[in-house]
Amino acid sequence: MKRIIAANFKSNLSIQEIQQYFKTLNSSFNPSKDIEAIIFPPAFALNLEAINFNLGAQNAYGAKNGAFTGELTLDGLVSLGINYIMLGHSERRAMGEDQKLLTDKFNFYKDAGFKIVYCIGEDLNTRQKGQDNIEYMLSCQLEGIDLDYNGLTIAYEPIWAIGSGVSAKASDIESIHHFLRQKTNLALLYGGSVNDSNLKEILNIPDVNGALIGSAALKVENFLKMLEIAKEA
Numbered sequence: 001m002k003r004i005i006a007a008n009f010k011s012n013l014s015i016q017e018i019q020q021y022f023k024t025l026n027s028s029f030n031p032s033k034d035i036e037a038i039i040f041p042p043a044f045a046l047n048l049e050a051i052n053f054n055l056g057a058q059n060a061y062g063a064k065n066g067a068f069t070g071e072l073t074l075d076g077l078v079s080l081g082i083n084y085i086m087l088g089h090s091e092r093r094a095m096g097e098d099q100k101l102l103t104d105k106f107n108f109y110k111d112a113g114f115k116i117v118y119c120i121g122e123d124l125n126t127r128q129k130g131q132d133n134i135e136y137m138l139s140c141q142l143e144g145i146d147l148d149y150n151g152l153t154i155a156y157e158p159i160w161a162i163g164s165g166v167s168a169k170a171s172d173i174e175s176i177h178h179f180l181r182q183k184t185n186l187a188l189l190y191g192g193s194v195n196d197s198n199l200k201e202i203l204n205i206p207d208v209n210g211a212l213i214g215s216a217a218l219k220v221e222n223f224l225k226m227l228e229i230a231k232e233a
C-alpha cells in the first residue's frame with residue numbers, strides 16, 4: 001500500500017510563508033508512486049499551486065453553498081480543485097463538533113467523492129483506563145462512518161500525544177492499529193508528535209500506512225526530510 005505523509009499546519013504560518021513553503025516543495029520533492037504527500041494548510045492558502053503534492057481542507061461545512069457565515073463549503077472547495085478534507089480532528093471535536101455533525105459532514109463529502117482523512121483518538125484519562133476503554137472510545141468516534149468507503153483514510157491520533165513532543169509507544173500504536181485493521185483494509189495513519197527522529201520506526205509498525213504530522217511539518221526542510229524517510233522506510 002502507498003505511504004501517505006500528511007501535514008496539518010493548523011492555524012499557523014502566513015500566506016507569504018506558505019507560498020515559500022510550497023515553492024520549495026514543488027521544486028524539491030520528487031513524487032514517487034509509493035508516496036502520497038498531502039498538506040492541510042489554513043483555508044486562506046488553499047488556492048496556492050500544488051504541483052507534486054495534494055492540498056486538503058482542515059474542515060468544511062456539509063453544504064454546497066449558501067447562508068453559512070464563516071464556513072467553507074463544497075462549491076468553494078471544488079472551484080479551487082480541492083478534493084481532500086480532514087474531519088474529526090481532536091481540536092475540532094474539543095470545539096464542540098459531535099459525532100452527529102461529523103457523520104453528516106462525512107456523508108456529505110463522501111457523496112461528493114472527496115478523499116477524507118478522518119481523525120480519531122483517545123484522551124489521557126481513557127488511555128489510563130486501559131485498552132478496552134480506548135477501543136470503546138475509538139469505536140464511538142467511528143460510529144456512522146462508512147469504513148468501506150475507499151476514499152477514506154483513518155488517522156489515529158491519541159490526544160495526549162498531539163503537540164506534546166512525545167509520541168505514543170510503538171507497542172501502543174501497534175495494538176490500536178491492529179484493532180483498527182480488524183475493521184478496515186483502508187490506509188491507517190498515526191499522528192501525535194511524529195518527527196524526523198521517530199518517523200522511520202513508526203512507519204515500520206505493522207498496519208501503519210503513513211503519518212499525520214503537525215508541528216514537525218511546519219518547516220519545509222523537515223517535511224522534505226520526512227518524505228525522504230518515508231520513501232526508504
Ligand code: PEP
Binds near residue numbers: 008163193212
Ligand atoms: C496533529 O495535531 O494533527 C498533530 C499530529 O500534531 P503534532 O504532530 O504537533 O503532535
